[in-house]
Amino acid sequence: MEDPAEILALTVPQLLRRRAREARPGIALSARSIGGWRDRLTYGQLVQRMDAVAAGFHALGLRAGDRIGVLLGNEAGRECLLTALGALRIGAAVVPFNTRASDEELEHALTLAEPAAIVCTQAVASRLARLCPGARLLAIDGAEGGTEAWPEPLAVEHAPAPEEAPDPDRLGCLLFTSGTTARSKAVMHSHATMLGAGLACGAALGLRASDLYQGGWPFFTSSPLNLGAMSCWIAGAGLVLEEPLDNRGRLRLIASERTTYYHGVPSVVHFLMEEFARAPSDVSSLRRIGYGGSAMPPEVIRRLAAQWPHVEQVQIYGMTESGPAGTRLEPAMMEAKLGSIGSAMPHCTIDVVDEAGRSLGPGETGEILIRGPGVAKGYFRNPEATAEAFVLGGIRTGDVGHLDPDGFLYFTDRRKDVINRGGLKVASVAVEEVLYRHPGVREAAVIAVPHPALGEDVAACVVPREPGGLDTDALAAFCAAHLADYARPRRWLVLDELPKNPMGKVLKTALRARFAGAAGA
Incomplete structure (x- = not known):
């Protein structure tokens, strides 16, 4: 068992190198390429690809401290994650932009983040050029017009990028909030808080080195990097990142990849169950299903248990600012604490506080506050919002709830509309x-x-x-x-x-x- 403090002292590239040296069996990443094929990489191969993309970025003049934007969907999940790793490897930060944003929303995000380069496809290059004049665009489907080519690791060779001095507190990513204010804020996660979120979430989910953990989270959310990749790679497991699929396609991917752990928002899990009921498929490899992001209706929890009795369920609760670490409801407590959103994840604490920040007792309703190693450093270029939200050594969630005498949290309402x-x-x-x-x-x-x-x-x-x-x-x-x-x-x-x-x-x-x-x- 690795010491958590030792993990939190690493950078993300250092963690991957450690896993590669251990010669872990199985894959580290399975993700679809923009070319339509699925890339399946061992830890050793993933490190090679990371180094190659980093070398390409360095050859393009990108350096430590830069911010590298990504405007790609999960149909290019391979390129999304390799871009993130290449950026982290050179000491830059990755900034995923919302592919579903309006022009107004995207322009705001681009103006705030000021990326040194944006990785995209030709299909959105003209839009980016219009919204962010002068932006340096790196197209994953080849240079054309005013774009340059993304450094495809299988097609280019560059001198290795110089090793950066390890700094876990260096900015690793900016993740935009999904609408908690009229203007989306950019949440600052360091290497340490990214790994801290993965440490807490992986332990809460009960991930094993033998697991293949599948999810279809949009890359612009906190889940693919902090929940998916970091949790898996700390555990030595493999991440299966879904491309945009219908429910039948998700079930096919579970069967073909032999996925052991599926994770989605409750609506996706609900749709999967309905599709399976219409046309059963092979889900024998599944041992657990995790869900979070919104409440799972108790009747759906019971239906899932009846439909797939061999599959355990885990519910988690968190937010972008917390990593998304927070609470988990484990299989053993699923029935006894039905209606709860769980107790604190390992390495985290949950508090319910009044308006003055005083801790409240069991049964007393107040604002939920999360503390833990995944809590972000604050909001980028927004000290006022940072001072308001990041308090008492944690993050104010804006959600209202209460704890029971056993430390299980019950969601009551939202303070934020x-x-x-x-x-x-x-x-x-x-x-x-x-x-x-x-x-x-x-x-x-x-x-x-x-x-x-x-x-x-x-x-x-x-x-x-x-x-x-x-x-x-x-x-x-x-x-x-x-x-x-x-x-x-x-x-x-x-x-x-x-x-x-x-x-x-x-x-x-x-x-x-x-x-x-x-x-x-």
Whole structure:
């Protein structure tokens, strides 16, 4: 058993070199290439590819301290992860950008991060050139026009990049929040906090060196790097990164890769079960399923146990700022503590605090605070938000809950007005801000409404400036120009006025009730 302090003293490249020297059997990474083939790499091969990409970056003039952006989807998962490792190897930081962002959202992220180069495809190069004039674009599908070629490790040879002085506190990645404020913030993770998140999550999940851990998390979230890659590589396991697949494709990949551990947001797990019920396939290799990002309905937990009795379940809770380390609900406690989001992961502590930051006792409701080795260093170029959120040696989650006498956490509500749509979080205020820009909108309020598979969906309640003067189809098209696809309202309610309390605050509880009434009419 490795000493956790020893792991946290390493950089990510140092960890991979250690695993390669151990000659671990099996694969370290299975991921799809932009060329359509799946690359399966041992630890030794992964280190070779990392060094080759790093050498290519160095030959292009990229250096320690630079930020290297990535605007790629999981259909290029191989190139995503090799870019990240190449950047970390030269002492640069990787910055994954949201492939589903609107132009406005992406331009904000690009302006904030100021990447020295952006790895992309030719399909998005013109968009990036328009949003970030003068940006250096490295295309994984070859140089063309104003782009340069990404250093494909199988096609180019460069002099080895010089070894950087090991510094676990060096910035490793910037990960953008998924909508907890009107403007997305860039969370700063060092090598140490990336590995700290992997250390906590891997222990919580119960990963083994023999595991193949499959997930389809978008690369722009914290999960592929910190939850997926770091957890696996600390355990000596293999990461199977999904390309965009339908549910039948996910099941086929489980069968072909002999996946032992599947992880997804609850809606994905739910869809997998439905697809399996329609057409059973080989899931005999699975020993565990993990899920997080939103609440798993208890009835779905019970159905999963009945449908796949040989598969254990693990639920986790965390956020980008915590690594995403936080809590876990283990198989042995799944039934006894059904409804809980678990107890603190190994190496983490969970506290429930009042507005003054005082710890509350069992059964008392307050804000959830997470402490642990995966907690980020703060928000990039945002000291005010950092000072507000990173307090008491941890991160304020903005979520409200309580602990029971056994230390198990129960989620109650959100302090932040955030909609959790299938694990992707949407700030109501961000959507409202866009709606208020439309000349036909006098007032707007955005709420979460139940969705049978995604958990929550985005609903907009709008008051027109002129009676009968709002076309919701036109409003939807307007939102499409300014919001990520998952943040756009799918359901609409046009009202004469928004309900308010005597202080003028919009009563969103009343809106939810009125929306439910309108939907059921």
